[in-house]
């Protein structure tokens with residue numbers, strides 16, 4: 001999808017919203033109320049609008065080690081000392097044996113591509129992004145790691161191909177994360 005089309009996805013939404021707001025304003029001018037009949041049922045509707053900004057603040061204290069290591073360019077996860085179960089994303093507690101005695105182990109940086117999908121139609125808050133590919137890669141340890149895939153030529157992606165994990169500082173978020181790239185690139 002080209003840049004113009006990408007922008008237009010958000011622009012189209014903004015345009016529709018603006019038209020609707022203008023319509024409601026005209027109803028207020030003529031009726032004195034922000035009310036209008038529903039297009040299908042004719043039932044009277046009241047319009048109001050609040051813009052919502054969502055902020056995420058979640059505690060990652062229990063898996064702090066993961067982020068400390070990621071900054072150092074290492075990819076680690078938790079392994080239950082009691083039953084040996086490996087978890088990704090890392091977990092503070094073991095759901096299997098209900099203990100909280102985890103050790104940190106380094107994970108393989110190569111695996112097999114299980115599945116992937118290109119995200120063309122993005123939610124409004126992601127509509128300024130280029131189209132991106134999300135994939136699931138199975139590590140030799142038998143766990144799956146979902147991440148964005150960076151590929152020079154997405155048409156060359158194939159189920160079963162070898163993928164390599166890279167720790168990157170990704171734009172536009174400007175934070176350190178991990179993504180999959182075809183291993184031969």
Ligand SMILES: [Zn+2]
Pocket residue numbers: 080081082083084085094095096097098099
């Ligand atoms: Zn366990």
